[in-house]
Amino acid sequence: MSSTNPTRLTETMGSCEANCPQAILDLLTPTENEHALDWRRRCVESLERRSRKVADGDRIRLEEPVTFADGYVGQEFIVEKRGRRLVLRTPESHGRYWISRLMERQWQIVPTTKVHKTIFA
Template sequence: MGWLTMPFTSMSGHATAKAYLDDQFTYTRTVDGGSSGLRVLASSCPQNRTYYAAAQVMTNGGGGEVFAIVCKVLWNPNSKTREQFGYKDMTENMGPCEDNCPKNILDLLTPTENEHALDWRRRCAENLERRTRKLANGDRIRLAEPVTFSDGHVGQEFIVEKRDRRVTLRDPEGHGRYRISRLMERPWQIVPTTKVHKTIFA
């Protein structure tokens, strides 16, 4: 499907993309003497950018399959054309490029044999694993690909310097200190190093 855009006044009083989309994807319709619909079990839309939801198929009041819905979100409060909010909805069966679905939503999904959905779930799980990796002060890491910085330096291996939650990367050859956006989502590995312990004489 394409994009659906609207002014904030058309969001039925909902203040966020998450609240509006939760409402849109939770519904019941009467069909052939019974009812069918969807129910959002859990959802997330950080900074009104990408919406992820676990939606359960409802038939005659009973719950069935649970699948993922992904929406690309447009959030533009200052739009001169009043296209302040918009979204493009997909299901996991379409293999969305957006693959940062939270774990609590992935855990609610029922088994599937759809290849696109399986690939999407795998990518989401891999991204979750990357973000939960631990970095310690003094670790040496190697990126999967070299990075070119604004000062022209090209680097691939760095020494980690941590101060609280702030992570700075120091070039081992002394070229400077750098920060890399979304570091925990990038592919890298810790380079084993030999640590020399002090000798203590009795």
């Protein structure tokens, strides 16, 4: 309910936004309403995307290429962690970029072979 619009909104009205916190989803009662079930599914998918873990040095591939202000168009990047911030480095030119709401976007980790340091005694 809103202070400017006293109409009660429910999930059965076909909500567009799907960013409900898990704590609220846990409070909802079972339903068979098609709109409500779709909205709950989209909320869970959104929560799963945002909770993905990415490590320093991981290579990620975006579902669609992104065009940046300097004209660079990229789809694959190497992750650099700087504290809590993620910076993306291009594999070719070592340019560094930042993509807003990266964790909400569709991307996947590209499997790479990592060479570990060998220590001889």
